Amino acid sequence: MENSEPKEGEGVEKLVVSGVASAAFILLFVLILWVAYLPTHSEEVDAEGRVAQEAKLSETKAKSAEKLEQYAVANAAEGIYRIPIEQAMELTVAKYKGE
Numbered sequence: 001m002e003n004s005e006p007k008e009g010e011g012v013e014k015l016v017v018s019g020v021a022s023a024a025f026i027l028l029f030v031l032i033l034w035v036a037y038l039p040t041h042s043e044e045v046d047a048e049g050r051v052a053q054e055a056k057l058s059e060t061k062a063k064s065a066e067k068l069e070q071y072a073v074a075n076a077a078e079g080i081y082r083i084p085i086e087q088a089m090e091l092t093v094a095k096y097k098g099e
Contacts, residue, residue, distance in 0.1 A: 072082040083091075
């Protein structure tokens with residue numbers, strides 16, 4: 001019959017192999033996270049993009065303010081005109097009050 005008792009040092013070897021495998025797995029996981037979240041743009045590119053976005057935002061705000069605060073012809077054929085928002089709100093309130 002074979003001796004079923006573990007040989008001397010066999011348990012230690014398994015423990016060392018398990019420890020090395022666990023450490024390798026953790027290092028691989030950290031490496032994957034680091035690569036996945038590594039910044040892909042430099043600060044200069046981000047700064048240039050930010051300037052472009054701010055310019056576009058300013059242009060959009062100016063166009064919106066113009067539409068809300070000035071008179072304009074929306075559709076002359078149908079007789080549709082744009083009036084400032086403040087005046088439109090006052091006219092709407094007056095209409096519902098019955099004035």
